[in-house]
Amino acid sequence: MEPLGTPYGTDPTVDVVIAGGGPVGLMLACELGLAGVTAVVLERAAERPTVARAWGLHARTVETLDRRGLLAGLTEEKAAWPKMPFAGIRPLLELDRIHADHPYLLNVPQTRVEEVLEARARELGVTVLVGHELTGLDQDADGVTAEVATATGSRRIRGRFLVGCDGGRSLVRKLTGIGFPGTDATVGGMLCDCSLPTMARERRGITRTDFGTVNINPRPNGVVRIVTNEFGRPHPDRDAPVTFQEFRSAVRRILGRDLDIENPTFMTRFGDTTRHADRYREGRVLLAGDAAHVHFPYGGLGLNLGLQDAVNLGWKLAGEVDGWAPPGLLDSYGGERHPAAAAVLDYSRTQLALLGPGRNVTALRDLFGRLLEYPEVNRHLAELVTGASTRYVFGDGAPDPVGGFARDMALKTEDGATSLVELLRPGRGLLLDFAGTAPELRDGWASRVRQVRAGSEEPPVDALLLRPDGYVAWASAGRESGPGALEEALTTWFGEP
Numbered sequence: 001m002e003p004l005g006t007p008y009g010t011d012p013t014v015d016v017v018i019a020g021g022g023p024v025g026l027m028l029a030c031e032l033g034l035a036g037v038t039a040v041v042l043e044r045a046a047e048r049p050t051v052a053r054a055w056g057l058h059a060r061t062v063e064t065l066d067r068r069g070l071l072a073g074l075t076e077e078k079a080a081w082p083k084m085p086f087a088g089i090r091p092l093l094e095l096d097r098i099h100a101d102h103p104y105l106l107n108v109p110q111t112r113v114e115e116v117l118e119a120r121a122r123e124l125g126v127t128v129l130v131g132h133e134l135t136g137l138d139q140d141a142d143g144v145t146a147e148v149a150t151a152t153g154s155r156r157i158r159g160r161f162l163v164g165c166d167g168g169r170s171l172v173r174k175l176t177g178i179g180f181p182g183t184d185a186t187v188g189g190m191l192c193d194c195s196l197p198t199m200a201r202e203r204r205g206i207t208r209t210d211f212g213t214v215n216i217n218p219r220p221n222g223v224v225r226i227v228t229n230e231f232g233r234p235h236p237d238r239d240a241p242v243t244f245q246e247f248r249s250a251v252r253r254i255l256g257r258d259l260d261i262e263n264p265t266f267m268t269r270f271g272d273t274t275r276h277a278d279r280y281r282e283g284r285v286l287l288a289g290d291a292a293h294v295h296f297p298y299g300g301l302g303l304n305l306g307l308q309d310a311v312n313l314g315w316k317l318a319g320e321v322d323g324w325a326p327p328g329l330l331d332s333y334g335g336e337r338h339p340a341a342a343a344v345l346d347y348s349r350t351q352l353a354l355l356g357p358g359r360n361v362t363a364l365r366d367l368f369g370r371l372l373e374y375p376e377v378n379r380h381l382a383e384l385v386t387g388a389s390t391r392y393v394f395g396d397g398a399p400d401p402v403g404g405f406a407r408d409m410a411l412k413t414e415d416g417a418t419s420l421v422e423l424l425r426p427g428r429g430l431l432l433d434f435a436g437t438a439p440e441l442r443d444g445w446a447s448r449v450r451q452v453r454a455g456s457e458e459p460p461v462d463a464l465l466l467r468p469d470g471y472v473a474w475a476s477a478g479r480e481s482g483p484g485a486l487e488e489a490l491t492t493w494f495g496e497p
């Protein structure tokens, strides 16, 4: 490959071009870099944003980042919240009861997540080009050529695949002709990061009136995030800058009084436009993150959803680039993630419906609150929205635990003490052999799947095959568990030996 820093007009080739260096593009870059695939990230902005839209990583995302060794630098004691609201209803969701390795909301800003991911992507050899805007693309049988504009000119960069991680207004999606059906905004939201000297007297969380909601959230860094949401007042122009006066007026309309807001440091507007790409792939072009799905941001779901897209896609795309991917592997990305996103879009719609005005909604909220007092119901909902119960349907519906996410466990191997999480960090498949009965992997598979004879205090089964994203591909228990079934699972997920 020609060095990417060479003069404009050259046409360097990489395995994968990633359009968009937001969190999802950077996460995908990390996955591809880990798999030894050459990738370039094209980021339109010249500098990384200093203000965060999202705050909060949910349990499944934290588990996933842990399986890549990416939690250092993100976990701080004060940032782990054991509870979170659903549509501002009391009681809160009790995250510390969910079945997950990390049963909490990790309250870190999106900017910090991006910093960590960018540093890791660069460390893994991915080229991240800022100030590089994708302006066009052209795909043929062998690859995709991206037209790129920079401050000093234009250039082309060619990849064998191109992934649009370029956000909700994705140019990649538009140029590829992928449909984006859904519904337009019905509410107008604004957020303001500020200081609130009267915080001690204010009600934390969501206050709902007939006009909208105001959500007051002090952050661990001392800043208070105030978010307004006005029913029936979608913004005519979502890009218009928010003025302090405009924000204060919205608060007054909703609450009927002022808040003593000072020192606004970040203000932006948003809505509840909810749309979902009708497919995640068109030939050699794929979509991930907000490029594939947008929704109302209450509940803090979008960033988490996108990061999971990236981790589902990365190893499959690497398999395609390396030539070992079996037929259908790359399409299983959309097959698995489209339903996962559809469910999240519905959780977001549910929350908006429960925030709406009027007595009927109030009655529904009261009932919902009483239901949430049942620990089972509370946990069930918490596991849905945090992704902790996400599982994929493999084939015609393989039995538990296949399709589920493998929880961490302490392990002993001939190299000493380790854990399932640590063994997944290289981003390869993993055949954990607890009973010493699994057949030795044939050469082709051995390079894609790490086979480890491991001791565990409570082995769940005799042997487990995990995909690089941590989901169980096969287990030596249940309906189809013999060596023939293991070979079939290896072929399905890791190609021919």
Ligand SMILES: Cc1cc2nc3c(=O)[nH]c(=O)nc-3n(C[C@H](O)[C@H](O)[C@H](O)COP(=O)(O)OP(=O)(O)OC[C@H]3O[C@@H](n4cnc5c(N)ncnc54)[C@H](O)[C@@H]3O)c2cc1C
Residues within 6 Å of the ligand: 019, 020, 021, 022, 023, 024, 025, 042, 043, 044, 045, 053, 054, 055, 056, 110, 132, 133, 134, 135, 165, 166, 167, 168, 170, 171, 191, 268, 269, 270, 288, 289, 290, 291, 297, 299, 300, 301, 302, 303, 304, 305, 306
């Ligand atoms: C107000 C608000 C609050 C939110 N709060 C939360 C929350 O608490 N929790 C949560 O999980 N989610 C939250 N979200 C959603 C979350 O911010 C997004 O889901 C997340 O940023 C999506 O990441 P992404 O990488 O897909 O897209 P983006 O973050 O939008 O990144 C896309 C990147 O692509 C670049 N780009 C765009 N076009 C081009 C191009 N043509 N060429 C090159 N680069 C391009 C952009 O500059 C950008 O850097 C919130 C969203 C909003 C609006």
